[in-house]
Amino acid sequence: MKFKNLLTADNWAVAKQKLGLPMTTDMRGLIAKARERGYDGLSFKTNHGQEYIALPGHTSEPIPHPPEQQQPSQTPSPTETPTLSAPSKKPGLLSRLLGNAHGKIDTNVPVEPTTPQKQFESPLHSDAVKDFLSGKAKHTLHQGTNSSSKVGDDTLLSAIQKETNRDALPQYVNDATMNHLAKRGWRVGYRGVTDPKHAEQFAKGRIYNGSGLYGNGTYITSAGGKFGHSGAKREASTYGKEIMTLALSPKAKIIETGELTKLKTKFLKELDQNLRNRKISLNDYDRMVEVCANDGRFAALHNFDAIDVPHRGYMVVLNRAMVALQHEEGKS
Amino acid sequence: MTTKLTPAEFSREAGRVIHSPYWTTRPKTDDVEVVIAFRQQREREMATLKAALNTAASYDDLPPAAKAIYNKAKAAMPKGG
Numbered sequence: 038m039k040f041k042n043l044l045t046a047d048n049w050a051v052a053k054q055k056l057g058l059p060m061t062t063d064m065r066g067l068i069a070k071a072r073e074r075g076y077d078g079l080s081f082k083t084n085h086g087q088e089y090i091a092l093p094g095h096t097s098e099p100i101p102h103p104p105e106q107q108q109p110s111q112t113p114s115p116t117e118t119p120t121l122s123a124p125s126k127k128p129g130l131l132s133r134l135l136g137n138a139h140g141k142i143d144t145n146v147p148v149e150p151t152t153p154q155k156q157f158e159s160p161l162h163s164d165a166v167k168d169f170l171s172g173k174a175k176h177t178l179h180q181g182t183n184s185s186s187k188v189g190d191d192t193l194l195s196a197i198q199k200e201t202n203r204d205a206l207p208q209y210v211n212d213a214t215m216n217h218l219a220k221r222g223w224r225v226g227y228r229g230v231t232d233p234k235h236a237e238q239f240a241k242g243r244i245y246n247g248s249g250l251y252g253n254g255t256y257i258t259s260a261g262g263k264f265g266h267s268g269a270k271r272e273a274s275t276y277g278k279e280i281m282t283l284a285l286s287p288k289a290k291i292i293e294t295g296e297l298t299k300l301k302t303k304f305l306k307e308l309d310q311n312l313r314n315r316k317i318s319l320n321d322y323d324r325m326v327e328v329c330a331n332d333g334r335f336a337a338l339h340n341f342d343a344i345d346v347p348h349r350g351y352m353v354v355l356n357r358a359m360v361a362l363q364h365e366e367g368k369s
Numbered sequence: 370m371t372t373k374l375t376p377a378e379f380s381r382e383a384g385r386v387i388h389s390p391y392w393t394t395r396p397k398t399d400d401v402e403v404v405i406a407f408r409q410q411r412e413r414e415m416a417t418l419k420a421a422l423n424t425a426a427s428y429d430d431l432p433p434a435a436k437a438i439y440n441k442a443k444a445a446m447p448k449g450g
Contacts, residue, residue, distance in 0.1 A: 178388075249384035250422055275377045298416075305412065309405045319399065326408055327393045348423065 040078035040091075044071055048081050066151045068092060140213040147208070148288045150358035155201040160304075160338035165196035166328060170321050178327055191246040191253040193328065197337045198355070204244040205358035207283070215282055215363045219260075222287035223361065226257030226352055227273035229280055236281050240362055251294050251346045252332025254353040257283055262350035269350060282363040285352065289342035289359045294332070297344055301335055376426045383422050383439075387415065391445035414438050 046052035049067065056070045071079055072092045079090040157163050168174035176193035198204040210218070219225045230236050238245060239255065246253045256276075258269040273280055285291070292300070308325055311317040317325070329335045333353060336344050342356035354360060374382060392415055395407045421435030431439060 178390075247384075248381070248388060250380065250387050250419070251384075253388070275375075302412070305408065309408070312401055312405065319401070319404065322404070323393070323395070330392050331388050 040089075042076050043078040043080055043089075044074075044076040046079075046081045052079060052081050064145075140211055142217045143210060143214045144217070146210060146214060146218060146361055148286045150202065150205055150356075152202045152205050152358065154203060154356075154358065156340045157201075157338055160325070160329070160335070163197055163200060163338055165193060165200050166325075166338065168196075169193060169328065170324050178331070191248070191331065191333065194246045194253050194331070194334050194337055194355075195244055197334065198244055198246075198357070201337075201340075203337070203342070203356040203358055206241060207239070207357050207360035207362040209240060210284075210361045210363050212363060215284060215361065218284045218361055223284035224287075224289075224291075224352070225260040225282065225284045227260065227270045227280055227282055228255065228257045229273035229275065229277035231277040231279065233279050235277075236279050239281065239357070244357055246333060249333075249351075249353060251349075251351065252297075252334070252336060252344055252353050254333040254337075254344070254355045255357070257352050257354060259345075259347075259350050259352050262347055264350040272350065283354070284361040284363075285343055285354060286359040286361075289356065290340060291343045291345050291352075292336060292339075292341045293345045293347065297332055297336055297341075300339065301329060301332070304335070305329065374427065379425075379427050382443075383425075385446065386439055386442045387419060387422065389442040389446045391442040394445060418442070 044052060044055065046055055049064070052071070053067055056067065056074060058067060058070055068079070068090070077092055079092065160166055165174065169176055174193075174196065176191075176196070178191070178193060195204065215225065228236075228239075235245075245255075247256065249256050258264055258272045260266045260269045262269065264272050270280060305326070308317065308322060308329075312319065312322045328338070332344060333355060336353075337355045342354070342359045344353040344355070346352065392411045393408075395404060398404065415438075418435050418438045421431050425431050425435075428436070428439070
């Protein structure tokens with residue numbers, strides 16, 4: 038393999054320095070930045086000697102690395118079904134570095150998203166909400182009665198997440214790292230899905246926000262909650278045999294569902310008052326009530342990363358960028 | 370019918386019912402106080418239903434008042450899909 042523009046460094050920490058990246062940047066961030074700067078390859082020393090990484094998009098040569106490490110430059114459109122190649126049987130450099138192949142702990146999983154996240158001063162400051170109120174953007178806020186309905190995605194919530202970078206891809210970690218994160222205060226949970234494609238979509242595709250009693254978002258059963266560890270996994274399996282193990286960063290802003298209800302009551306009373314005082318039109322009032330009718334959207338517009346439902350043992354995740362993900366195929 | 374649903378299916382359906390257009394589809398009027406009173410009434414109903422759904426594993430577990438609200442909300446949902 039020949040490289041036209043190879044970035045060479047003594048080790049990957051130096052590579053990060055050369056690109057002006059903070060030390061907390063993970064391998065994915067390093068690769069993304071190198072690609073952005075126009076490099077077609079990375080080279081540095083590891084315990085295995087001098088290693089080379091070809092950067093997709095800058096070479097027509099075969100890329101000898103597992104597909105699970107290659108970040109798609111774009112998420113699929115809503116009409117596309119995200120597909121993944123089968124992982125390589127031979128662990129590549131990235132797998133070895135991140136420990137995915139040998140169960141090595143990755144101690145570099147960032148507790149905060151690598152991309153900055155917009156914070157709303159108020160829900161009315163959201164561009165997604167403004168576009169919805171003005172009619173510039175259309176969203177279906179209600180789902181059909183049929184549980185297999187295809188009209189299941191909350192596209193307004195997705196737009197809010199996209200606006201704030203909360204739709205960024207999760208960190209992909211191995212079993213050992215997941216255990217490590219649990220000891221470091223990450224909140225571990227499980228999600229059962231019926232189709233492996235749904236797990237793949239969460240890992241690498243367009244974000245999908247399903248419905249639930251406690252608001253739209255991504256539901257997980259909390260391992261530290263009422264079900265306990267194995268009970269949470271069992272509970273998740275009642276929703277689908279494909280089990281995903283997730284962990285939410287200790288930096289995530291989480292609100293309990295009861296507190297969220299209180300916050301919503303207060304917000305809606307203020308909205309009532311704004312209507313009385315003509316600070317908001319009747320049309321905007323109606324639409325804001327619709328927007329806030331869903332706890333997931335309401336929480337996201339108040340900058341929360343998840344809703345905790347302790348009495349049910351669930352969490353509703355609203356910020357995928359705050360998640361570490363371990364996928365266990367076919368296990369329950 | 371909701372009585373034949375498994376707990377997981379019922380949970381999914383309840384998640385949709387609780388976000389039915391029932392809660393926000395109000396009578397046509399420009400009277401601000403009527404509009405606000407409608408919203409507050411629906412908020413109370415939703416609180417009643419949600420409290421019942423918190424502990425119900427099936428439709429049959431719901432008390433009569435919550436069942437009535439559930440049925441109205443479900444009837445207002447988009448059909449099919």
